[in-house]
Amino acid sequence: MKSFSDWSIRHKLTALLVVMACVTTVSVIVPMGAFDLAGLKQSMALNLTTLSDVLSRNSTAALTFHDAEAAQDVLQALRAESSVTAACIYAQDGTPLALYVRDGSTTNFVPPPVQVRKATFERDRLVIFHRIVLDSEQVGTIYIESDLQELHQRLRAYNTAALGTALIALLLAFLLARGLQRPISRPLIELVHTSKAVSQGADYSIRAGLASRDEFGQLVFAFNDMLEQIERRDLQLRRHREHLEEEVASRTTELFAANARLKLHAEALKAAANSVLITDLTGKIVWCNPAFSVSSGYSSEEVLGKTPRLLHSGKHSSEFYRQMWETIGAGETWRGEIVNRRKDGELYTEEMTITPVSSQSGWITHFVAIKQDITNRKLAEQALSQAEEKYRAIFEDAVIGIFQITPEGRPVSINRALAQMHGYNSPEEFLTEVSDLSHEVFVDPLQVVHLLHEVAADGQVRGAEVEVYRRDRTRKWVVANMRANRDANGEIVLYEGTIEDITDRKIAEERVQFLAYYDALTGLPNRVLLQDRIGRVLAGARRRKEVVAVLFLDLDRFKIINDSLGHSFGDALLQEAAARLQVLMREQDTVARVGGDEFVAVLTSVKRASDAAVAAQRVVSAMAAEFCVNGHSINVTCSVGISMFPEHGLDGETLIKNADAAMYCAKQRGPNNIEFFTDDLNIQIMERLTLENGLRLALERKELFLEYQPQMDIATGGIVGVEALARWRHPELGLVPPDRFIRIAENSGLIVPIGEWVLMTACTQARKWQKEGLPPMRIAVNVSAVQFRQDGFRDLIRRVLLETELDPQYLELELTESLLLSNADVMFSVLQELSEMGLKLAIDDFGTGYSSLSYLRQFPVNKLKIDRSFVRDVAVNVDDAAITTAIIGMARTLNLKVLAEGVEDEAQMSFLRAHRCDEIQGYYFSKPLLADDFATTVIDATLDVPTRVPAEIAMQPAAQALLPALSFSSTESD
């Protein structure tokens, strides 16, 4: 038998179709049968489960009430189910309650397993154990068993049907295949016959018959086509051979003509100015022109057969040459600059073009290099680039801003300094964000137009001050220098220039401007601006017939605060005071600081004087509130003087002066007072001025003199000291009361020279008395606070003592309480030093000040002088007596001497003696005396009984005590 591969194609196709039909039939029938059986099994199991569910439900009551009969009834229902062979209901404890067995069946009942529910196929039956549940509590189990007869029947029927179907399918497949293979096999067989005919006869004109349009048809068509091509090529080959013979003849003629042209080209190359070098494919030089010999120094004979490596300068990397070869090797032209070395060793730069030359077949055969010596041009370029580099460095690194802008105002290039000046990180950032200078940078857009015009006209602008915006829209002042950059036709191409930041200078200028008109500390207008403002206000008020008030405010005791708490504290206090004043004022009002602690407020639109008084009162109240400055709390009082326009003056200066006078008057009356200017005040001021002017001359005119009032020791009745009292006899006004001229002297500063004179005169006098033989005694001299605070005060004392040769123990300085308090630390050190020098220190007018006695303990004081105001009524007023007694008592405990001032009669004297006061001073003992009189009195007193002096003075009792001025007149009359 033949193997399958040898079979005819007809049989092969038939067998193939029959086998495929068989496979298809089987692969459909078998899964369908399996699927059908599985479905049947599933539905049987489901049936049984449903049945057990129904029975379970029906048997719950029977189980609950243990009714076997009822349970049996339930199972009897199974008779209707032919497949069920047996069933059983088990009670919860596993005992069967009811049984059912189909007639003719046998079964073994087994006790129910725990937790079985699913229907299970066993070998020949289907069984189920089902829990019987009542209200989620298991009350029993049901068991049902069913046979598989239905399943077996179905399986048999299926097998029979499948076999039948398969046989029919086989038969049909065979019959169909026999018919169907025919259209496929027939054309093939025909083609085989045709090809056999061609090969046997070598006859290419035979063609196969066309059968169909399918692949066999195409095969036949291709076979015929192939035969036709072979036939045609035979013919063509013959024609080609004839044509080639003609071609060879014509080419030979052309070659002669080309040789003639080449000769002409070679002559041209020899004459060319540029070097020309030709190498073969390997780089060997095959030809060079005379220009090459000139630039390289090598003759034609020297280089032929060599490579251009001969010229290598060593200035280029091997990579450079590699790339060059790569380019020309790929058939492309290489262009570039190259540094070569002449025969004499000198370097020269050439611009070179190397072109590959290819043969007609496309293969490169030669390279042609054309070179030009550009050494000189190269040097010039280098110099230019260096210059540019230098300029760029200057441009980039300059600290001033440099810019170029178009005539339209668009920035073209700027340097880093300019960008930073405007708040940009880099010039690029600036150029990206700013396109129009006039609107985006210049605060005044018109200014840039103006500036550009000016540059166009004059060629340049220098030092133009311009305000510009920075990137964050803050403003900045710069100074700009600009010039125009023109092209050959004189048209302006660019504007360029420099920018310098002058914001700091501008600020300084503004500051200077500010300081000229404003007080630096408080920011208030100063006196200059005040004058200006007041002038305008008065002009307006004059036109509108309005009233203006000028308030002059002075902080009380500010100097003491400043001295004791420090200047920074004082400054802060003034700032706070200024702030409070500003809050009080309306917009049209002006507040100015005109002196250390002096402020002036100008109030417009005031209707009446009382309005001004109300405003002043508000100022006083505002200042009365506690100041909290640098962590300190302090209470400050102030005094306010008011002058009104036009009543008290027609110009600013007068109004301020008069308000000042009123303020002075208010201050006299005590803290927190307000005073209007009055004509009386004016008179007082005039008088004060007269006195002040007179006092200035008093020293040189020798109008001042001293009187001396003795101090008596109560216990001994002897003179123990003397107080020097300053007197002034005015040429027109006569004797001026000391309290008046001393105050003027203190306010005007004249107290310093006057005090010095008093000290010097008193000490000189004391020493003179000693020399004259009078018993030595203390000379008491009053020292003013102003005088005491002078830096040179201690030196003054030393000088006086040295010049007068007075023993320090005989000099007693009388100080006031307030002086001690003003700057306790400094005072203490000064007093300590004076005390160490041997001087005596007494507190004058004791009791009128603020200090407690215990406070004095700290100071090296020797004596207290009880103020005359206490002594006057000591014999009649209980309060004064008590104070006096207390002072004496406490001074004793502090180990201080006590002196009573202003003792005028016996009653006072007895009281003081009774309370053991140490010393007295007053008319009772002696009025103040001129130096000569004093000497006489002392001599008399030491010679005679001490009681003589009082007897003499008793002639003029009360009047002398009350009016010291009068007593001077009487002294004068002595």
Place this chain on the structure above:
Amino acid sequence: MLVLGLMQAQGQAVSDEQVKAAYLYNFAKFVDWPAESFASPAAPIRLCVLNDQAFQSQLEQIVTGKNITGRPVLAIAVQTGEESRDCHILYINASQQPRHIFDLLQGTSVLTVGETKGFLEEGGIINFVCQGDQVHFQVNRKAAVQAGLRMSSRLLSVAKSVIE
């Protein structure tokens, strides 16, 4: 059943009273009361015993911790008919006079359970009868319908007799 099973397992003799108490509890599983007889969906089922302390404590042991359809079950001792009106099941033992109580329970849905001959005829709903050592029960279906109670057919199928 479970309860009785447990008792037997513990070796105790099961008395008729214990069986009746267990049945009383089981009745509740097969009877539906009208919705209005419960205060809420979780309100307890009240099993009452009239004047029988011993039976009540038996019942108590059985029902403690039990739930029927989500409702807790309570064993309650009552003394009078008036108290019984709130009950769901009322057990009236042989020593009580039921007629008077039935009058008081008119219009309520109390399942009355007795153990007396003629209990159903007088208007009771379920009555226990003993045959040998078996406890059975009879049902008066008419009385149950009148009281608005719905009894499961499964319960009726295990009753010894049903009066229509």
